[in-house]
Amino acid sequence: MxxxxxxxxxxxxxxxxxxxxxxxxxxxxxxxxxxxxxxxxxxxxEYRVEKQDGGSSGHRxxxxxxxxxxxxxxxxxxxxxxxxxxxxxxxxxxxxxxxxxxxxxxxxxxxxxxxxxxxxxxxxxxxxxxxxxxxxxxxxxxxxxxxxxxxxxxxxxxxxxxxxxxxxxxxxxxxxxxxxxxxxxxxxxxxxxxxxxxxxxxxxxxxxxxxxxxxxxxxxxxxxxxxxxxxxxxxxxxxxxxxxxxxxxxxxxxxxxxxxxxxxxxxxxxxxxxGGVLQLAVHPVLRLRTMVLMYVWYCCSLVYYGLTLGASATSGSRFVNVAMYGLVELPAYPLCIYFINKSWAGRRKSMSSFLFLAGSACLCTTLIPENSGSLLSITSLALLGKLMVSAAFNIAYVYTSELYPTVIRNAGLGVCSMSCRVGGILAPFVPSMRALHASMPFTVFCLSGLSAGCLGLLLPETLNRPAADTLEELSGPSGSRVLENKALLYEEEKLKSNHK
Structure with a gap:
């Protein structure tokens, strides 16, 4: 077996x-x-510095x-x-x-x-x-x-x-x-x-x-x-x-x-x-998937950490702020569990949809006045965007592990995580773009979410499909939808056996 x-x-x-x-x-x-x-x-x-005789001096x-x-x-x-x-x-x-x-x-x-x-x-x-x-x-x-x-x-x-x-x-x-x-x-x-x-x-x-x-x-x-x-x-x-x-x-x-x-x-x-990381660039199927997934992970990280910096910059206890930083993500995960296991949604559509919603939430922030006291404030929309991108981020982890064969799964996750870290490193610089225009940071987050959502639709669906274990299993008659082809072959074999 x-x-x-x-x-x-x-x-x-x-x-x-x-x-x-x-x-x-x-x-x-x-x-x-x-x-x-x-x-x-x-x-x-908070601190204060007592006046020093003789003007400025060294750190000691x-x-x-x-x-x-x-x-x-x-x-x-x-x-x-x-x-x-x-x-x-x-x-x-x-x-x-x-x-x-x-x-x-x-x-x-x-x-x-x-x-x-x-x-x-x-x-x-x-x-x-x-x-x-x-x-x-x-x-x-x-x-x-x-x-x-x-x-x-x-x-x-x-x-x-x-x-x-x-x-x-x-x-x-x-x-x-x-x-x-x-x-x-x-x-x-x-x-x-x-x-x-x-x-x-x-x-x-x-x-x-x-x-x-x-x-x-x-x-x-x-x-x-x-x-x-x-x-x-x-x-x-x-x-x-x-x-x-x-x-x-x-x-x-x-x-x-x-x-x-x-x-x-x-x-x-x-x-x-x-085998090894080189296969991610050499293998035609893995190359396409890796390029798309790297961009998706990069955008997830950029939007997630960028919105976190804006949403968490509130007054109050630093301990409460840290706790809320984690708790605000929790509603995203039940949503993931529900949608990614539904045949009409699956991994691909769910991830892209959550990215679209994150980008849309960021787009809406550019249409609301700065000091709006209504329910749809910039802060609430930013937190909504973070909720959506947290869901997309979680699906990206699950989806990526299913798209790579067992023999190279960790290498694929490692390269995607590397692009994720690049997004996290760049995220703190995005808020400084407010100097160009007040809505510029959210415009960047909006475009990142929407573009990643579009590219994510190029990937194959993996729900209820056999997982690949070796690179040979990716060699199918068509390149980019290998897992789907494998599933179709499996179904055809099943039909043939039923006719016998």
């Missing part, structure tokens, strides 16, 4: 898979805390004369990162996102080559170690370097963790596990805001937030390798062992399960040598 039939026999989402997925999904809380750490530990309180002299008027313990108060040194707070955040970008590119292909489990466990272990280095950093330079390293690990294992949540279960549950991953990440952001309220000293906050990673690492040690990855690599016997283990833990009788032998990528074999 093939891998999909095996999952139907073993149980697509049995008790064992539920426990394994729960561990991986809850690990998103830890990753969210690391992602949002700089927001609270880099907080700049400034440290002796500055007085912080708020009772706040942060890296700003400890290392006096104000005035000419204030850029270092943003720099630490940028270094984290730079690490995310590099981690996406490096860890994706690596996990496709040596396996999901070793890359995930190694990355999580070192992220925890570097997280403690952040909390114990004796200087800003060590702190900044540790944030770069934490970002590197976070970006890599985030992708591998997402892929594992899908490859442990049957394809019909991919949308649900992908949505749960994104939802728990948003919950993690809100929980970090609450944690910051109760734990104020920045070193203690960094230590407590990082300690949850130790628990998730210990829980993850018992997780098996992905049976889909093993099968795609030609390691059929190991894949059978994992599936039989799942069957026993699920209470299934499929202990004599035997998979169909395939001539897939054995280490050092011809398919293995042709």
């Amino acid at each position: 093939d891998i999909e039939t095996a999952f139907h026999t073993v149980g697509e989402f049995g008790p064992y898979q539920k426990r394994a997925v729960t561990v991986l999904v809850l690990a998103q809380v830890y990753m969210a805390c690391q992602s949002m750490l700089i927001v609270l530990v880099g907080y700049t309180p 002299e400034l440290q002796q004369h500055v007085i912080f008027t708020e009772d706040v313990d942060s890296i700003v108060t400890e290392w006096v990162l104000i005035r000419q040194q204030a850029y270092k707070v943003s720099l630490a955040g940028s270094l984290f996102f730079t690490g995310l970008l590099v981690g996406n590119v490096v860890f994706g292909p690596l996990s496709d080559r040596i396996g999901r489990r070793p890359v995930y466990l190694t990355g999580l272990f070192f992220e925890v170690m570097f997280g403690y280095l952040t909390a114990l950093a004796p200087s800003y330079e060590v702190f900044a370097a540790s944030r770069l390293l934490v970002g590197l690990m976070n970006g890599g294992i985030g992708l591998v963790c997402f892929v594992l949540t899908q490859e442990y279960v049957g394809k019909s549950y991919w949308a649900m596990t992908g949505t749960l991953t994104s939802m728990i990440f948003a919950v993690g952001i809100a929980l970090f805001g609450a944690l910051g309220y109760f734990v104020r000293p920045w070193r203690t906050l960094a230590m407590v937030a990082n300690s949850s990673g130790v628990l998730f690492f210990l829980l993850s040690v018992t997780l098996p390798e992905s049976p889909r990855w093993l099968y795609s690599q030609g390691q059929t016997e190991r894949a059978e062992e994992v599936l039989r283990y799942m069957a026993v833990r699920n209470g299934s009788n499929a202990t004599n399960l035997v998979l169909q032998r395939v001539g897939a990528a054995k280490p050092g074999g011809p398919v293995s040598r042709r």
Whole structure:
């Protein structure tokens, strides 16, 4: 039997898979805390500088004369990162996102080559170690370097963790596990805001937030390798062992399960040598999909983070603001679960529609006066746009993993995530375009959402279609709709067998 039939026999989402997925999904809380750490530990309180004799002097002299008027313990108060040194707070955040970008590119292909489990466990272990280095950093330079390293690990294992949540279960549950991953990440952001309220000293906050990673690492040690990855690599016997283990833990009788032998990528074999990131540019089908998906991910990130900067710049408690930053995303995920599993919507139409709605919401903001007090204010429309782009972002994760074969899935996700990080890096510069015209930032977000929605319609639908495991399965009579062709062939074979 093939891998999909095996999952139907073993149980697509049995008790064992539920426990394994729960561990991986809850690990998103830890990753969210690391992602949002700089927001609270880099907080700049109000301060005043006493008059200095002899005029201006260096930073060391400034440290002796500055007085912080708020009772706040942060890296700003400890290392006096104000005035000419204030850029270092943003720099630490940028270094984290730079690490995310590099981690996406490096860890994706690596996990496709040596396996999901070793890359995930190694990355999580070192992220925890570097997280403690952040909390114990004796200087800003060590702190900044540790944030770069934490970002590197976070970006890599985030992708591998997402892929594992899908490859442990049957394809019909991919949308649900992908949505749960994104939802728990948003919950993690809100929980970090609450944690910051109760734990104020920045070193203690960094230590407590990082300690949850130790628990998730210990829980993850018992997780098996992905049976889909093993099968795609030609390691059929190991894949059978994992599936039989799942069957026993699920209470299934499929202990004599035997998979169909395939001539897939054995280490050092011809398919293995042709695999890797290069295939995303060389393979005609993958090239088209990667170009479209990279632009979609870039626009999702640009609009999401751009709107977040505008919508979250409100007065009030910083802890409440951080919590709301996560909670505002939660309504998007039930919408995703509902629409992407409907035959009349699916992945492709749902993602494009949410992008269209995000762009339309941004367009409407240009038609409303600045100080409008009505229900349809600029702030409410910006939050609506963020809600819509959050939904599109979540679908993009699920949809992308289904569009790439197993042997190159992490590499594809890594390249798409790289373009996503580029959008996140550029997003803070878009609001500065307000100097040209007040509506210019929202015009950029509008055009990005609408254009990405149009391009997304060029991709094939994957709902209820067989998933590709090897590159050979993408070789169909027509290029861009390979998964659809495969499904049609499957249906034709089924019809022929019925006529016999």
